[in-house]
Amino acid sequence: MKVPKNRRTRKWAFLMILLAIVLGAAAAFYWDQYVPTSKHEAPSFDGMTKPIFYQGAMLDKPAQGKEETLKLPFDIVKEQIDPTMIYETSSDSTIITTQDKVLRLKTSQLTGMVNEKPFTLKFPLEKINGSLYLPIQPLEDLYRIELRESEETGAVILLKEGDTLQWGKTAAFPDKPDKTVPMRKEPFIKSPILADLKQSEFVMIWSEEPEWYKVQLANGYMGYISKKQLSKDKTETIPKKELQPSFVPAKPINGKINLTWDQMTTPKNPDTSKFPPMPGLNVVSPTWFHLDDGQGTLKNLADPAYVKWAHDQNIQVWALFSNGFEPKRTTEALSTYDKRMKMIKQLLSYAQLYSLQGINIDFENVSTKDKDNLTQFVREMVPLMHEQGLIVSMDVTPKSNSEMWSLFYDRKALIDSLDYMMIMAYDEFWASSPTAGSVSSLPWVEKNVVKLMKEDQIPASKLILGVPFYTRVWTEETVDGKTKVSSKSVYMETPQKTIKEKNLTPVFLPEAGQNYVEYKDGDKLNKIWLEDEVSMKARLDLVKKYNLAGVASWRRGYETPSIWNLIKTSLDK
Template sequence: MKKAVSFLVVLLLVIMLIPSANSFNSSAPQIFSSSLEQKQPLSSTPNVLYDRTAVVAYADKFWDIYNPSYNNYSDSGGDCANFVSQCMIAGGLSLWQGYNGNGAGVDSKGAMPFCDYLHQNLVNYQSATWDYIEWSGTAPSWLSPGDVIIYGDASNETSPDYWRHAVVVVEGYGNNAKISGHTTNRYHVAWNYAFPSPFHRTNFYRLPNGTISEYTQFKVTASALNVRVGPGVQSPYDTPIGQIKLDQQYIAYEYVVNATGKKWWHFWFDNRSAWCSADYTATINENIKFKVDTANLNVRTGPGTGYQIVSNIFSGQTFTAFELLTNGTLDWYHFWCQGRNDTWCCANYTTPITDNMPRSIAGWIPYWSWNSGISTFTNNIELFDEISPFWYKANADGSLNSYSGAGNQTFVKLAHDNDVKVLPLISNEYNKTLVNQILSNLSIMNNHISNIVNLVVANNYDGIDIDYEGLYASDKNNFTLFISNLAEELHSKNRLLSICVQAKWSDSITWDGPGAMDYENLSKHADKLRIMAYDEHWSTSEPGPIASYSWTENIVKYAITKSSKDKIVLGVPFYGRDWWQTGSDTWDSDAYTYTGISGLMTSEGATREWNETAKVPQFTYYDHLGDGKDHYVYYEDNQSLSYKLDLVVKYDLGGICAWSLGNEDQNNFDIMRSKLAVGKSFIFYLSQGWNLITLPLETSYTAEALALNITNCTHIGCWNNSLQKFIIHEKGTGTDNFNLQPGIGYHVYVSTKSKINITGTALKTLSVDLYKGWNSIGWRNFTNIDAESLAQNITNCTAIAYWDSTLGRFIIHPAGAEVSNFAVERGSGYFVYVEEEGY
């Protein structure tokens, strides 16, 4: 906490040193609005998951054998409660509370060997419904697979023992239920096999199903991290049951903050639920998250059924895959399991996990069809997060040429007024030699980068979109270097970089064009990879879909193994082509907008056909009035777009970008509204040390949730305007975990350069109450102003201050003075001093 304390001292010194001023604008308009109610974060509730199918699958696998990952009590009083405990753990529960809330009764493997302890855990800590019968009777109607039965002696015996033998229900319901158990081993026998003799009481336990409201993906940051049976290192959790290793990724479905104030992740390890300390992890959103949706799935050493089985995973369990391969008719996930890197499972029996977060919708507007493109954009402007007008062309000397209409500030203002970021496109017009000349000369490359950055800043663009297509494959490394250097310069000014990358679906694609696109390394630097997933069949190819479903899915499946999913933007086509044969094996075609396709179909009397395999529309016609040839037309409409949006949701991609606006079926936008949780994105680059930021979107974050979202963040600070008091939340401690409000400035400490990357919805109105003294505010507008303009627009304001993260100190502008009149920029936080309360 030394850095946090030092920062507080600096802030207090600033407050004492600020001079008073009397100048203010009493007629200033209201520029800040009402604090928004915040949703509560994910809670650490018990019974967050109970997958009954997994319970039954585990019982079926181990009913007559003993899992070596657990203790075996068959020769020391019986293994029945231990076995039932294992089944519950396989279903997602943890018995770490023990029978007394402090772990008592839990053995070194996390199970319970005694039936009476199991009873107390079920009733007191698993919130199970408990009922029983004595001597005679029927099972309760709610009894279901996954529920627990414990047999005992009746209460009227001389020495009653109500809890002597435990079993788990594996089949049937109510009085038809069947059970399995250990000591003696039994498989799917009637629940009343032992009732009323030798046992005279039957206790029934109905476990709640539980729900998962949020998955958290985390990466191990230590060389090795111990996995334990409970959230702590004290007895009985002191003996690790395994380890997970550096950079391995897992998925937590619950967390707790234990008695020492430390956060622990509850996650799947091998075929059981387990715990690890969150202190040695970083939260991420990378690679493929998947859930098992079959009862029992084999884990193998390779991507095929001929490889050795090394473990099993069960229904509902969740993991992270870092590779996806197709072997014959089956897909295979290469994933982290048991702390190993060499494990595979069949992806056909899993479901990808999606976060249902708001997704970015973007579009390109070509200068040659500006009027139709701007009409589409304006009519659907609330959908868009980013817009890319086709405005600039690169030259071989590193300079830039402008296309018609480039730099239209009326358009930029229209976009910004509607919370849409403007990232104009720079094209190479498919000239690979031109780009080679830029990339092969470092001086020209640097000049090109300077020209791009200067263009972006001078025109108040939010970033740039690089569309250099058809490059020499041999330029791959130099192109990556160019993107790396350009990204560094843009990010230093908090501007964004997106790249249009040509479609590829394998590392074996090494020819010019896609062969120059190193998805993995490009994604390390760019903010977005816009994958141009179209032209599967191109202008002179044989006829076929512009982008078939399976072709598009293969591109996506490849991309998500190379880049974090939030950076992947699926380029979707809004056009079609009409092919005709020009020779024995040659073809030509014309491109059409959707409106053009509709007119062509009408004029030729053709009928739309749906290609179920490719999931695209098509039709054919004979041009009897023209060239006298058969024509083959493939195109895109709202139905084909719907399937592509399903892929965005299925694989949890960052969003879509449409080529191009003005070409579309007008119903496309209704499909977007229904299929995607449309939102706005915000990316802000942080310097090492303290940063003063704001969240310019409507979001739901606590200080802890924001800290977990930012790599290498350790503290989030907040100045309480009403109390005139500074509060610091240290990540993982569970203390001072305040809700973040829009329009407020927050202090973020990162140990290395990092960034904020969040999604939310646009803020339509915003007000912040200001109190006498210092107030922390944030600037959410796209239009930047200076400190003096801000001061003049706040009643009774005498000073504005911002935190210079490079110098590590506040810069103060006294209202009415000419000194330190700094820029006020979107995403940054500021302090304002007012003499009287206001807003």
């Protein structure tokens, strides 16, 4: 049967429409997928007036000023450049410490202090919209940074020593000299163009996706360029400045430190003419200076005659400065720059007056809340001490969960400033311990030395092992059906006399690494973990095993005479 003509016409019309739809869809798909948009959008910094960038990220506060008047927000400097910088509200001061400098900069003042000497700033610190801003002059002098400021946009790119920049180079089209390379807002071809770049133009590459690079222009604007139109080129590394150490502590003659603390409780120092020989001793630390009040006033027990004796014996004097183990007084004295500096200046004047070679800091029983202030005190103290040629050391307890006796030490931060750190490796079982035990068993000592070196990165060359010249006689007795434990501290010699008098035989305890003796006194049982040549030799072997800086003994006068030759022989080896 013959199809009517008008029906055939309608069929062809339908097919043509269908074909047009298919072709239109295909064209639309091709346009959407393969034809980039030429739409442009003005680049911006999201409302930031003078942005600061670091490693391709825009920081949350802008800079102020330009060129030599450029200023950076305190928060940005602290976060990105120097986390140890502090702002003291009470005095409206910014305090910056480096290895050899302490700067105090008061807001809105052109005169600052460096190592307590005045200097003049070109531009002051100022508060803008409630935020503190620091001028770049002292920052560029103190830190190894580079600030690249765009004349076009004012954007600031922060660079630190050791940073590496990957530069990319846009494509070249020799037959199309006017062709540009688009930098788009997002990594796809339909994203608007933020900038048309010249051929062979350099940009910083911060990251990459399968077909795109995230880039930044020298003017700070950021976007994406197709990998087809950009290739990686040179890398730039911000050079590291090799700084000579500002201070190298004087080394005792034999290379290893053999220090003993000498306890002074009254202004009358001991008669040095009655001291027995102490062969090998090369540093003494008399307990001369003590915190006397919360204002930072020090009590001074120093004696020039004692110093003369030490120097005549070729022994250095590192006088000890104690907080008196008074937490409240310590909190007050550490609370402000002025109080901390008052303590430091007194120590400096005493060091000069008595011809000291060093200061040994002994702060104990300190509130955990004062942890940062104690660290800051040491940061402020060391540059000024070094300027006067003084060695600075500090005593710390083994690590534990005790808030007042351990947790307040930021050992990792402290060692950045200190020349030496003494670990007081004793009182494992303390005077009022409910259980009898060793003052300092060898496994416990080694565990705590290793913990400091591993967890807090204390270099062996800065770590001095504190050793006890005393032990405890423990007494156990049964009272009301319960065992009561008490103890008394004794010199090293005292147990030896007891052993002879009572004809006792010490036994070696492998689990403690030392000799042990016990005896009955009526219904009471006495126990002594002996401090003798055996225990001291084991400790000195640890110094050798870990190549520590030396030993520090608590305290002179508690030891048996033979100990000195043992220490000397071991350290000499």
